Amino acid sequence: MDIPEPLRFLITAGPTREPIDPVRFISNRSSGKMGYALASAAAAAGHSVVLVSGPVAIPVPVDPNIRLVGVETTREMYAAVEARLGEVDVAIMAAAVADWRPVSVRPHKVKKSQQGDWVLHLRKTEDILGSAREPMGFHGLLVGFAAETENLEAYARDKMQRKRCDLMVANDVSQPGIGFDADENEVMVLQADGGIERLPRAAKTVVARELVRIIEGLSRQRRRTQAS
Numbered sequence: 657m658d659i660p661e662p663l664r665f666l667i668t669a670g671p672t673r674e675p676i677d678p679v680r681f682i683s684n685r686s687s688g689k690m691g692y693a694l695a696s697a698a699a700a701a702g703h704s705v706v707l708v709s710g711p712v713a714i715p716v717p718v719d720p721n722i723r724l725v726g727v728e729t730t731r732e733m734y735a736a737v738e739a740r741l742g743e744v745d746v747a748i749m750a751a752a753v754a755d756w757r758p759v760s761v762r763p764h765k766v767k768k769s770q771q772g773d774w775v776l777h778l779r780k781t782e783d784i785l786g787s788a789r790e791p792m793g794f795h796g797l798l799v800g801f802a803a804e805t806e807n808l809e810a811y812a813r814d815k816m817q818r819k820r821c822d823l824m825v826a827n828d829v830s831q832p833g834i835g836f837d838a839d840e841n842e843v844m845v846l847q848a849d850g851g852i853e854r855l856p857r858a859a860k861t862v863v864a865r866e867l868v869r870i871i872e873g874l875s876r877q878r879r880r881t882q883a884s
C-alpha cells in the first residue's frame with residue numbers, strides 16, 4: 657500500500673465580511689465547518705495546513721499541523737492567500753467569499769436620525785480562486801467549491817474550467833440540511849480530466865476525509881506522471 661507523502665495545504669474557510677460603516681457589514685451564512693473539517697482531516701493524515709479563515713463561531717482545530725491565519729475582508733483573504741500560495745502543494749478554496757463590497761465605507765456609524773432609505777452601491781470583490789493561476793502563478797493542485805441551486809454538474813464544470821481548477825467540489829445548496837451552515841454535505845467531485853465521483857450524504861468530517869483521500873490520490877498520480 658502507498659503511504660501518502662506529506663503535502664502542504666492552504667485552505668480558505670468561512671465567510672468574508674465587507675464593512676458598510678464601523679458597526680455594520682455584508683456577509684453570508686457560511687459557518688466555516690467544511691473548511692475546518694478539511695483542515696482537520698488533512699492534518700490528521702499528516703499534512704501541514706495553513707488555514708486562512710474569515711470570522712467563524714466554531715473552534716479552531718487543535719493540531720500542531722494547522723497554522724491559522726485569521727482575516728476579515730476579501731482583500732485581506734486575497735493578500736493572505738497570495739503571500740502563501742508559493743509555499744504549498746495543494747490549495748483548497750472552501751471559503752464563501754463575499755462577492756460584493758460597498759464602493760465606499762462610511763467613516764462613522766450611520767445614525768437612523770440622519771438616514772432614511774439607504775441605497776448601497778456594491779462592486780464585485782476580487783475572485784481569489786480565479787486569481788490563483790493568474791496573476792498569483794500557482795502551479796499546484798487547485799480545488800474549488802461550487803454551490804449551485806440548479807444545473808449542478810454543468811455549472812460546476814464551467815466554474816472549474818474558468819477558474820482553472822484540477823478539482824471542483826459541487827453541492828446542491830437548494831437541498832435542505834446540506835451545504836451552507838449545515839453539519840452534513842453531499843457532493844459531486846469533478847476532475848478536470850472529466851472524471852466524476854459522488855460522495856453520499858454524510859457528516860462534513862466524513863466528506864472531508866474522503867476529499868483528502870481523493871486529493872492525495874491525484875497528487876500521487878501527478879508526481880508519477882512528472883517523474884516518468
Ligand code: CTP
Binds near residue numbers: 785
Ligand atoms: N471564490 C473566491 N473568491 C471569490 C468568490 C469565490 O475564491 N471572490 C471561490 C470560492 O471559495 C469557491 C468558488 O470560488 O471555491 C466558488 O465560486 P462562486 O463564487 O460560486 O463562482 P462564481 O462563478 O464566481 O459565481 P456564480 O455562481 O455567481 O457564477
